[in-house]
Amino acid sequence: MDNKKVYIIPCSGIGKATASVGRDATYKVIEDKRPETSDTLCLSLLTMGDEETVEKVQGGKVITIEGCAKDCARKNVEASGGSPDISHRVHDYLKEHRDLKPESVLDIGSEGRKLVKIIADDIAEEIDELTHESGSCDRGGGCD
Amino acid sequence: MAKMVDNRPRENPADIVVLPCSGLDKEAGSASRELALLLSEKGAYVVCPVLYQRSPKRYEKKLAGVRLVIIDGCKTGCASKLAAERGLKIAKKTTVTEAAKTRGVKAGKKPRLGDALRNLLPALAEEILTIEPPKAPVAVGKPGAFGGPITCREFNVDKFVFRVPESGYFFNENDCWARVEGTRARVGVSDYVQQSASDMIFFEPPEIGTEVSIFDEVGSLETTKTALDIISPVSGKVVAVNREVVEAPELINQDPYERGWTAEIELTDFEGDRELLMDSPAYFDYLKQKAEREHKELYGG
Amino acid sequence: MEMEVRPTRVGVISCSGEAEPEGTIARNAVRLVMEKYKPGLVVSLCLPLYLAGVGGERDFAKKAPVIAVDGCEKSCARLATEKYSGEVESWLDVRDLLKQWGVTDKLSRSHPGKLEGELTDRVAKEIVKLVDRLVEEGKVEVESR
Amino acid sequence: MSEDTFMGVPRSKIPWCPTIDYEKCDYCMECDEFCPHGVFERREGEEKRLVVAHPENCVVFCKACGKTCDPDALAFPDKKETTELIKRLREDGKDGG
Numbered sequence: 001m002d003n004k005k006v007y008i009i010p011c012s013g014i015g016k017a018t019a020s021v022g023r024d025a026t027y028k029v030i031e032d033k034r035p036e037t038s039d040t041l042c043l044s045l046l047t048m049g050d051e052e053t054v055e056k057v058q059g060g061k062v063i064t065i066e067g068c069a070k071d072c073a074r075k076n077v078e079a080s081g082g083s084p085d086i087s088h089r090v091h092d093y094l095k096e097h098r099d100l101k102p103e104s105v106l107d108i109g110s111e112g113r114k115l116v117k118i119i120a121d122d123i124a125e126e127i128d129e130l131t132h133e134s135g136s137c138d139r140g141g142g143c144d
Numbered sequence: 145m146a147k148m149v150d151n152r153p154r155e156n157p158a159d160i161v162v163l164p165c166s167g168l169d170k171e172a173g174s175a176s177r178e179l180a181l182l183l184s185e186k187g188a189y190v191v192c193p194v195l196y197q198r199s200p201k202r203y204e205k206k207l208a209g210v211r212l213v214i215i216d217g218c219k220t221g222c223a224s225k226l227a228a229e230r231g232l233k234i235a236k237k238t239t240v241t242e243a244a245k246t247r248g249v250k251a252g253k254k255p256r257l258g259d260a261l262r263n264l265l266p267a268l269a270e271e272i273l274t275i276e277p278p279k280a281p282v283a284v285g286k287p288g289a290f291g292g293p294i295t296c297r298e299f300n301v302d303k304f305v306f307r308v309p310e311s312g313y314f315f316n317e318n319d320c321w322a323r324v325e326g327t328r329a330r331v332g333v334s335d336y337v338q339q340s341a342s343d344m345i346f347f348e349p350p351e352i353g354t355e356v357s358i359f360d361e362v363g364s365l366e367t368t369k370t371a372l373d374i375i376s377p378v379s380g381k382v383v384a385v386n387r388e389v390v391e392a393p394e395l396i397n398q399d400p401y402e403r404g405w406t407a408e409i410e411l412t413d414f415e416g417d418r419e420l421l422m423d424s425p426a427y428f429d430y431l432k433q434k435a436e437r438e439h440k441e442l443y444g445g
Numbered sequence: 446m447e448m449e450v451r452p453t454r455v456g457v458i459s460c461s462g463e464a465e466p467e468g469t470i471a472r473n474a475v476r477l478v479m480e481k482y483k484p485g486l487v488v489s490l491c492l493p494l495y496l497a498g499v500g501g502e503r504d505f506a507k508k509a510p511v512i513a514v515d516g517c518e519k520s521c522a523r524l525a526t527e528k529y530s531g532e533v534e535s536w537l538d539v540r541d542l543l544k545q546w547g548v549t550d551k552l553s554r555s556h557p558g559k560l561e562g563e564l565t566d567r568v569a570k571e572i573v574k575l576v577d578r579l580v581e582e583g584k585v586e587v588e589s590r
Numbered sequence: 591m592s593e594d595t596f597m598g599v600p601r602s603k604i605p606w607c608p609t610i611d612y613e614k615c616d617y618c619m620e621c622d623e624f625c626p627h628g629v630f631e632r633r634e635g636e637e638k639r640l641v642v643a644h645p646e647n648c649v650v651f652c653k654a655c656g657k658t659c660d661p662d663a664l665a666f667p668d669k670k671e672t673t674e675l676i677k678r679l680r681e682d683g684k685d686g687g
Contacts, residue, residue, distance in 0.1 A: 011493045014459060014472050014489055014492075015494075027554070031555055039464075041464055042465070043461045045521055047521075072491075072494055072497045072499065075497045076497055106476055106477070
């Protein structure tokens with residue numbers, strides 16, 4: 001069932017290279033790492049109240065990735081009645097990996113791609129935990 | 145060689161932990177390694193930067209509650225960066241190329257350590273060992289002394305909105321501000337800086353006790369896009385730095401004029417400094433022109 | 446007498462469109478117009494910021510003419526602009542354009558390649574036409590250097 | 591066109607900009623890539639492949655490019671002297687009306 005999926009929603013801004021990193025990390029997870037258990041949604045569709053999209057977010061697990069400290073993805077998800085289980089900020093990763101600055105919005109460059117991989121690895125693990133949690137709840141154990 | 149008698153207070157070397165650069169690409173790297181070994185012979189504990197990078201847990205206990213001395217070979221500052229990445233508090237920092245330069249010695253390009261630089265090392269080691277013992281935390285004035293709420297005026301350049309406090313702040317043309325209360329000032333960067341430099345990821349604070357003149361560097365910032373120095377709008381002695389901003393530099397983006405202050409300075413000549421500063425309304429006009437001009441340049445209009 | 450102040454910039458807003466390849470083309474085409482074809486004249490508006498109501502995006506879009514570039518017929522960018530800032534001057538639907546151009550290939554949202562690049566450029570040039578029309582119609586003033 | 595000023599003093603009268611030490615410069619171009627103000631210019635095919643082409647664009651008191659320079663080939667004027675000079679020029683400006 002689709003609601004067993006974790007939805008990864010990047011802020012998807014077009015003004016900053018960090019937003020491009022968040023989007024690419026999303027793709028890396030949903031297409032390469034966890035295609036079975038994760039997916040993404042158009043943030044604009046969600047915010048504009050598209051019923052199908054809103055339902056998915058309200059019923060499912062959500063991870064947001066922010067391109068800057070303005071936290072647009074989380075704010076927009078919350079405005080649509082959802083509540084992100086986990087929120088990431090790309091610049092928090094940059095604090096730890098200062099040498100991995102993305103180059104530009106249209107081409108994040110090789111350093112940016114390394115950063116994408118680090119973020120995607122983390123999120124893949126989180127998805128496993130989130131889907132495992134809900135799985136064990138269904139079986140009625142380990143979730144008190 | 146005659147030895148100088150040195151009566152300055154000495155730190156117990158056993159309390160000093162040294163994190164050196166271990167650069168093998170130029171002379172300064174070899175010198176920093178050698179300097180660390182000298183300090184080790186005098187009782188300090190030396191952290192191997194390579195091992196520390198690989199398995200930080202090994203040194204966790206050793207690094208707790210000690211005075212950390214950083215030795216950078218050159219201005220690239222790898223050892224400083226390593227310390228910053230691991231959230232270590234630095235008690236003293238020495239950059240070999242700089243220290244050598246002030247003593248008239250130029251560090252060479254070849255990695256092998258030459259005599260000129262080697263001869264300087266004992267003096268540098270002595271200097272490190274005479275760092276002042278830790279002081280009680282500096283009082284940061286009365287709580288709320290700088291806390292009065294401020295109101296801002298704003299203007300737009302296209303979709304960008306820039307804010308400037310209505311009053312009570314002084315600015316230099318490097319877009320850094322000072323808010324003065326009594327004999328102290330808090331300093332920081334303006335809203336314009338945080339917007340044009342983008343998201344802050346790192347704030348390297350100045351050392352407490354540093355004497356700065358107006359226009360000296362008083363800490364530096366790194367953002368997702370660039371790096372910049374904070375150019376002090378006042379002269380005096382750094383008495384506090386904003387630890388909150390060290391932990392969460394994004395505070396500068398969120399609240400550049402209040403919670404995003406970077407350092408507090410005991411003023412020595414504010415009347416003199418003031419002649420070279422703009423007050424809030426003057427900075428508003430200055431910034432408006434500058435933002436419109438630079439925006440055009442940035443977007444090629 | 447007060448002179449009428451004409452806007453000197455065109456706002457272009459793209460849907461976020463991360464779930465669809467047409468969304469990726471829409472975003473990248475807007476960026477291309479801003480960086481390469483009409484630097485200085487075009488200001489790209491960040492839809493997530495715009496929707497979250499943060500910053501000056503909404504106010505800017507009230508004053509300047511806006512072109513909305515959407516990935517699909519759901520037209521989030523156009524509808525969002527109409528909701529918060531008023532009518533858009535023009536609107537593009539990338540999916541519809543691709544249909545008109547007879548493009549039936551499967552496109553990638555995450556790894557735009559040569560074909561996606563060419564299509565992005567073509568869409569960018571369509572946006573440029575709309576910008577030029579606004580200039581011709583005098584709806585935006587081009588500043589002399 | 592009105593001339594650029596810094597603290598009320600014509601920018602052209604303030605000699606603030608980096609100086610390249612060509613003995614040390616290894617032409618890594620990090621400074622040029624870093625500087626957003628177009629102070630440097632690359633000269634393909636010339637002996638000095640990097641020059642300070644637009645010193646007037648340099649932000650007075652900014653030394654940020656210097657930090658990108660591994661071989662430490664960039665030098666700047668003394669800040670105190672520059673401040674004093676600016677003060678003097680401001681005074682002169684006042685006197686001269």
